[in-house]
Amino acid sequence: MFDVARIRADFPALSCPVRGKSLVFLDSAASSQKPFPVLEAMERIYRQCYANVHRGIYAFSEEATLAYENARERVASFIHAPRREEIVFTRNTTEAINLVAYSWGRTNIRPGDRILLTQMEHHSNIVPWQLLAQEKGAELVYLPITDDGLLRMDLLDSLLDERVKLVAITMMSNVLGTINPVKEIVRKARAMGAVVLVDAAQSVPHMPVDVQDLDCDFLAFSGHKMCGPTGIGVLYGKASLLEAMPPFLGGGDMIRRVEWDSATWNDLPWKFEAGTPAFVEAIGLGAAVDYLSGIGMEKIAAHEREVTAYAMERLSALEGLTVIGPPAHQRGGVVAFTFRRIHPHDVAHMLDMEGIAVRAGHHCAQPLHRRLGLTATVRASFYIYNSPDEVDRLAQALEHIGQMLG
């Protein structure tokens, strides 16, 4: 039995009243709330053993370094990475994707090459490739989606030709909620000799992810969407690729030896971690990983499926409400919708007055919204701490707004 009440007690922010009402937080796809163990792990470092990592020859630095590198090991085992040096800490998913675009991309992409994306990508998995393609004279190709938000897998083979050098795809859409058949796409792409990057910002926080099973080359995700702090993200990369790549940012910590005119690089993963890293945040992410593992990713995924299915059923029953994206069994805990002809910003604003936090806008996916013929949508997203009761509060508030505006 999944005990939501017990989980909620771990998240202090969830019991803060909002607008005089109890908070219904339905925006975890943007960023999740933080449980006590994460807050405590970070506070412990700041209070008890804070010092810069890697070079201090004294107790505090030694302890902070150990905790930092230990967090890396836990993240590695969380996504089943075979080696801890394949885990590069970045600021977030966006920076992880940019790292690959700058370092791998500028070394390997040539004029006439193609980069295959999908129509449901977040801007962070579009714009870095646009910059790369413009610079290199390469071409972006998008795998289309169906009207109900599924990838047109029937078109994959025809788009995956020998010109495609990189496939960059989201594992789960932050708007449609669609969970994509990434393993199949990786298999086909690799058979054609393409490198595959997976945007796992919406999947790693919510379901078991195994990079060895997926066999992807790169996988990127953010700490703040999975109960961890902001400012820390992860790039997983196969060691053979990371070793061959030039550094992304230059500076301290990423070097072995510096001369007046040249330098040599540190080992993996530090070659890609220039400057003082966000080590306290990484330690917080390590605690988040422990917290989620303690509950169990299978259980978390099952709970979110249940809440999402209930939300689809409740919301779809409202007059004038249209849910976008596929049926419940093909999606994660994201439900975006339009409501009558009320602008999504107005809907979100009115829900906020009831203490319900949802997101309204294009959710960093403007091309996808244009493909769907929409400017903006309202999005409710669910996590471990959300309950069917909160779905009821959302549905009741929407009903009330509908009545008020006739």
Next chain:
Amino acid sequence: MNTVYTETILDHYAHPRNWGRLAAPDIVADTDDPSCGDQVHLELSLDAEGRVAQVAFEGEGCMISMASASLFTERVMGKRLEELEALTEEEVLNWLDAPIPPTRRRCALSPLTALRAGLAAYRRAFAGG
């Protein structure tokens, strides 16, 4: 329910004033905010003394942007070009007479944003011609 959605705002949203286009506008202005899809098209014509003689707008967007644009057309009528140029954000927000939170300021100010773009274009044409 939220006090931002006052009777005035709901009324101007449901029944926008000065909706449409002018036959021969002197100033034509557009804003298009891709982040939320608010679009305001504003047209003004000036009389011989340089006062706003006619004004019209069309647009698509949230209640606050549309209601603000409608109220705006009523308030700018008769104003001189210099007065239009001196309009401040606070004045436009005051016209709405509702507690606009920081997250919705951009919506409420969309007619002013449009006007400023239109005035700049008008001045450029005037200076060039």
